[in-house]
Amino acid sequence: MEKLTVTEKALIDSATEIIKLNFDRKNLNHTVGAAVRYTNGNVYSGVNVSSIHEACAEVIAIGNAISCGERDFECIVAIGRDNSDKVYSPCGNCRQFILEYAPNCHVIVETEAGIKKSRITSLVPYAYHRPE
């Protein structure tokens, strides 16, 4: 686990901002915002969407960035609006998703020692890898 840089703190602000703008528990269940930063400095964000199935905010943010031609992302964070803008650790599905798209990516998580960042590979030990 590593301490956050100013840039990573700004990424938390981006995720907080997108969920503040779009929070809607009652009608659309938008409760989590995510922001992902690319090595070129570009930041993309998204909120969770749900119907019969749900897509996490991290997946929406990454999909937004990939749709804009981005490929090389370095850090991602998700913020839940219900708990005072708390950092949410990615779910198991998102961890696998991040690992497959960006094995060198950092993820901002909340730990017993506060908000830190970790490499995605540390969050998915013994990960599944697609056969070649």
Ligand SMILES: [Zn+2]
């Ligand atoms: Zn997820």
